[in-house]
Amino acid sequence: MSLPLPLSVLDLAIVGKGETIRQGLEASVALAQRAETWGFRRIWYAEHHNMRTIASSATSVLIGHVAANTERITLGAGGVMLPNHSPLQIAEQFGTLATLFPGRIELGLGRAPGTDQQTFAALRRDPTASERFPQDVQELQGFLGADSLVPGVQAFPGQETAVPLSILGSSLYGAQVAAALGLPYVFASHFAPEALERAVALYRREFRPSAQLAAPHVMAGVNVIAADSADESAVLLRAVQISRVKQLLRAGDRTLTDDEAEAVLDMPAGEQIRSMTRYTASGTPDAVGRYLEDFATLADADELIVMCPVVDREAWFRSFELLAEQSRVAAA
Numbered sequence: 334m335s336l337p338l339p340l341s342v343l344d345l346a347i348v349g350k351g352e353t354i355r356q357g358l359e360a361s362v363a364l365a366q367r368a369e370t371w372g373f374r375r376i377w378y379a380e381h382h383n384m385r386t387i388a389s390s391a392t393s394v395l396i397g398h399v400a401a402n403t404e405r406i407t408l409g410a411g412g413v414m415l416p417n418h419s420p421l422q423i424a425e426q427f428g429t430l431a432t433l434f435p436g437r438i439e440l441g442l443g444r445a446p447g448t449d450q451q452t453f454a455a456l457r458r459d460p461t462a463s464e465r466f467p468q469d470v471q472e473l474q475g476f477l478g479a480d481s482l483v484p485g486v487q488a489f490p491g492q493e494t495a496v497p498l499s500i501l502g503s504s505l506y507g508a509q510v511a512a513a514l515g516l517p518y519v520f521a522s523h524f525a526p527e528a529l530e531r532a533v534a535l536y537r538r539e540f541r542p543s544a545q546l547a548a549p550h551v552m553a554g555v556n557v558i559a560a561d562s563a564d565e566s567a568v569l570l571r572a573v574q575i576s577r578v579k580q581l582l583r584a585g586d587r588t589l590t591d592d593e594a595e596a597v598l599d600m601p602a603g604e605q606i607r608s609m610t611r612y613t614a615s616g617t618p619d620a621v622g623r624y625l626e627d628f629a630t631l632a633d634a635d636e637l638i639v640m641c642p643v644v645d646r647e648a649w650f651r652s653f654e655l656l657a658e659q660s661r662v663a664a665a
Contacts (some may be wrong), residue, residue, distance in 0.1 A: 376407075557614045559615075
């Protein structure tokens with residue numbers, strides 16, 4: 334079976350249990366090197382803050398490091414949370430990356446802060462910054478193009494690098510912004526599935542062509558847990574669910590034990606957490622391939638970006654390898 338759509342990777346730069354942050358980052362570099370060999374189209378890294386197990390907070394720095402340790406795979410942000418930054422700073426950062434690694438850098442933009450309110454305050458950002466998101470995207474476009482929208486201010490590096498932009502979202506708002514600005518739309522269905530079909534339909538209906546994009550282009554996120562056997566993938570999936578419960582729920586001031594998290598999974602709170610990862614392809618490579626074909630149709634997607642939430646590091650690498658083999662994106 335050969336999947337009909339291109340596949341890309343979303344790497345959250347997870348720091349696994351028992352790993353140092355450096356070891357987590359080294360694993361991200363190793364995945365990028367293998368993904369390049371396997372033939373995946375791109376890898377994106379997401380901006381998160383104040384999360385002990387995610388090491389992609391300085392997103393542009395991580396992209397530069399991975400780019401320096403790979404040769405050709407496209408790298409980008411999925412995404413940079415624009416309300417946390419000035420458009421000029423992001424233009425300078427990604428303009429620098431595009432200058433150093435021409436043709437390999439792209440930039441996905443999100444409107445959420447990527448953190449909690451206390452951390453958002455620590456970032457010294459204006460609480461109303463998200464309300465200016467469409468205008469900030471246009472200002473960023475100007476800095477990356479030939480004509481800045483801010484008189485007397487240019488991005489150096491950045492000017493005329495034309496770093497490709499995409500809009501990330503999990504609601505109708507992001508779809509409207511992407512459509513109005515004529516940019517690709519990336520739906521975060523790997524963790525916020527509820528509005529997927531409505532948002533994509535709205536985006537395609539309201540899309541206006543732009544200098545960057547002539548026709549609508551949709552990328553949809555989906556979780557993948559591929560293993561050599563169905564039994565193994567089931568064990569990996571259960572471990573993922575337990576880990577997710579422990580991340581999102583606490584017992585007073587302490588983290589839940591595995592047994593407590595297991596019990597929560599059978600409660601309404603556990604069902605709600607499981608529903609966040611509704612779109613998860615889990616099983617043998619054949620089963621995963623069939624699921625992704627069906628999901629691509631459901632999402633009306635032009636391409637898929639896959640995230641592997643597996644906790645075990647070797648199983649994490651193996652899942653991407655099996656997916657590459659199954660989808661025949663592996664290099665000849």
